[in-house]
Amino acid sequence: MGRVWKYGDDVNTDVIFPGKYTYTIKERSEMAEHACEDLDPEFTKNAKPGDIIVAGKNWGCGSSREQAAICLKERGIAAIVAKSFARIHYRNCLNEGLATIVCPEACDELKMGDEAEIDFKRGVIKANGKEYPFPPYPEFVQGLINDGGLIPHVKKELGLA
Amino acid sequence: MGKTFAEKVLGRAAGYEVKANEVVTVEPDVCMSHDNGGPISRTFKKIGVEKVKYPERICFVLDHAVPAPTSAHAVNHKEVREFAAEQGIPHLYDIMSGGGVCHQKICEEGYALPGLVMVGSDSHTCTYGAYGAFSTGIGRSEMAAVWATGKIWFKVPESMKVVVTGKFKPGVSTKDFILKLIGDVKADGADYMSVEFHGPGIEDMSISERMTICNMGIEFGAKNAVCKPDQKVLDAIKGKEKYSNWECIWADGDAVYAKEVHYDLGDIEPCVAKPHTVDNWAPVSEVKGTKIHEAFLGSCTNGRIEDLRLAAGILKDKKVAVRTVVIPASWIVYRQAMREGVLDTLLDAGCVICNPGCGPCMGNHEGILAPGETAISTANRNFKGRMGDKDSFIYLASPMTVAASAIKGEITDPREAL
Numbered sequence: 115m116g117r118v119w120k121y122g123d124d125v126n127t128d129v130i131f132p133g134k135y136t137y138t139i140k141e142r143s144e145m146a147e148h149a150c151e152d153l154d155p156e157f158t159k160n161a162k163p164g165d166i167i168v169a170g171k172n173w174g175c176g177s178s179r180e181q182a183a184i185c186l187k188e189r190g191i192a193a194i195v196a197k198s199f200a201r202i203h204y205r206n207c208l209n210e211g212l213a214t215i216v217c218p219e220a221c222d223e224l225k226m227g228d229e230a231e232i233d234f235k236r237g238v239i240k241a242n243g244k245e246y247p248f249p250p251y252p253e254f255v256q257g258l259i260n261d262g263g264l265i266p267h268v269k270k271e272l273g274l275a
Numbered sequence: 276m277g278k279t280f281a282e283k284v285l286g287r288a289a290g291y292e293v294k295a296n297e298v299v300t301v302e303p304d305v306c307m308s309h310d311n312g313g314p315i316s317r318t319f320k321k322i323g324v325e326k327v328k329y330p331e332r333i334c335f336v337l338d339h340a341v342p343a344p345t346s347a348h349a350v351n352h353k354e355v356r357e358f359a360a361e362q363g364i365p366h367l368y369d370i371m372s373g374g375g376v377c378h379q380k381i382c383e384e385g386y387a388l389p390g391l392v393m394v395g396s397d398s399h400t401c402t403y404g405a406y407g408a409f410s411t412g413i414g415r416s417e418m419a420a421v422w423a424t425g426k427i428w429f430k431v432p433e434s435m436k437v438v439v440t441g442k443f444k445p446g447v448s449t450k451d452f453i454l455k456l457i458g459d460v461k462a463d464g465a466d467y468m469s470v471e472f473h474g475p476g477i478e479d480m481s482i483s484e485r486m487t488i489c490n491m492g493i494e495f496g497a498k499n500a501v502c503k504p505d506q507k508v509l510d511a512i513k514g515k516e517k518y519s520n521w522e523c524i525w526a527d528g529d530a531v532y533a534k535e536v537h538y539d540l541g542d543i544e545p546c547v548a549k550p551h552t553v554d555n556w557a558p559v560s561e562v563k564g565t566k567i568h569e570a571f572l573g574s575c576t577n578g579r580i581e582d583l584r585l586a587a588g589i590l591k592d593k594k595v596a597v598r599t600v601v602i603p604a605s606w607i608v609y610r611q612a613m614r615e616g617v618l619d620t621l622l623d624a625g626c627v628i629c630n631p632g633c634g635p636c637m638g639n640h641e642g643i644l645a646p647g648e649t650a651i652s653t654a655n656r657n658f659k660g661r662m663g664d665k666d667s668f669i670y671l672a673s674p675m676t677v678a679a680s681a682i683k684g685e686i687t688d689p690r691e692a693l
């Protein structure tokens with residue numbers, strides 16, 4: 115079980131990980147400390163491993179900076195549930211092995227502070243006594259996820275793992 | 276049934292016929308990285324490959340924080356230089372007076388060519404569509420993987436057709452058009468799509484203007500944005516093509532589109548994107564009189580000679596009322612502006628001219644905002660905290676609107692200053 119952090123539409127990567135840190139913060143753990151700094155200071159302070167982000171449409175629009183995915187992954191966020199994702203950030207999340215779930219119904223119904231759990235095997239979000247099913251990843255993407263992200267996937271492909 | 280540009284260009288790269296929504300693996304012709312080439316080189320080394328697959332396809336342009344404002348930034352530059360040398364990568368634009376903003380250099384130097392598949396570790400890589408290339412932004416890990424394997428997967432995108440007719444009225448320019456389009460279709464209007472710009476309104480545009488509209492494709496979610504490679508493109512690349520495998524490719528007349536929108540440029544008026552989203556459109560009349568503390572003219576969107584000329588036309592024999600930071604997009608642009616007297620005009624007006632680079636556009640240096648301050652900028656994003664402090668405010672506008680606003684110290688309709 116994790117706490118739901120609820121946000122709206124078009125949350126951009128600048129507020130998830132500010133550009134001013136792009137070239138000065140190099141450690142993944144330090145990136146995690148600044149997660150969502152310009153979006154929600156409460157998240158920056160209090161988000162815990164297993165927590166879930168629930169957002170509106172177009173989560174992660176804007177910059178290609180991968181730190182916006184890394185800071186959430188390192189923070190232990192179990193998944194980002196959104197109505198839709200911006201494409202570069204979506205790819206960055208997959209490549210970092212951070213789960214992205216498209217489930218408009220859950221986005222409409224879940225509220226800030228709800229307790230929720232994700233069953234990836236069955237493909238459901240469990241919250242408030244209800245189950246919200248979400249579609250599985252396409253087969254190609256599933257392979258990437260199963261390998262733990264892009265870099266392990268490439269290593270395996272090149273016979274270097 | 277006809278094919279879209281994306282279906283044709285990705286089919287050419289894949290070596291077989293493809294259609295929208297298929298996943299294909301292709302070998303990009305050009306791979307651009309800027310200061311983030313340093314961190315990418317560290318990820319590349321984690322893969323365990325000794326050498327990059329295609330060194331001649333990799334291009335580095337140092338631009339995001341140049342010259343380095345801190346030692347941390349300097350480390351990024353050092354890593355890029357060392358990696359390029361170690362890997363025999365021939366294309367490195369350092370911060371000497373041959374460089375500039377990455378997207379400007381890639382176009383200016385003949386890397387952006389019709390029909391090529393181009394990737395860049397920067398979201399505004401979609402700019403190269405002005406030359407008829409399929410160009411898109413990717414993340415750092417993806418770039419490291421492309422260096423190692425030479426290839427990347429893409430879902431062949433569905434396409435959006437933007438048909439443009441008519442001519443701008445005085446005081447209105449390309450930036451006003453693209454801000455209006457984004458305001459209408461919203462920030463996710465073209466999510467995962469290839470955006471094709473069609474029509475006489477686009478044919479009349481210069482390459483620089485086409486770069487402005489393709490640059491902002493990502494601001495409404497596009498995977499890539501592209502204009503038809505016509506004679507203007509052929510003239511622009513003649514004699515400086517860095518690769519020979521280019522080919523003019525364009526959509527068939529009966530291609531199928533997921534979305535289609537139409538614009539008459541004669542209907543466009545001076546406008547802004549209000550804080551804190553690019554699709555927060557408003558006509559200048561609505562925000563006229565808003566006090567500003569800084570005006571920024573530059574960036575990969577509007578730092579070219581045509582943009583500086585438009586601003587100089589307004590600033591001639593006038594004085595700016597607020598700090599006004601001007602950053603030409605490259606040293607070629609800088610020198611051209613110097614030769615034409617544009618820089619003198621801007622300096623006489625009280626502007627600060629910085630060296631080519633990205634400057635304050637992503638909050639790194641040269642013109643950062645204090646809490647509570649407001650800027651008007653020709654760049655492409657007005658996200659919260661983008662220019663430094665989260666409690667500052669950014670309005671996006673055309674070079675003419677930025678110049679007119681700088682004179683009065685408040686957002687001003689450029690038609691009053693013509």
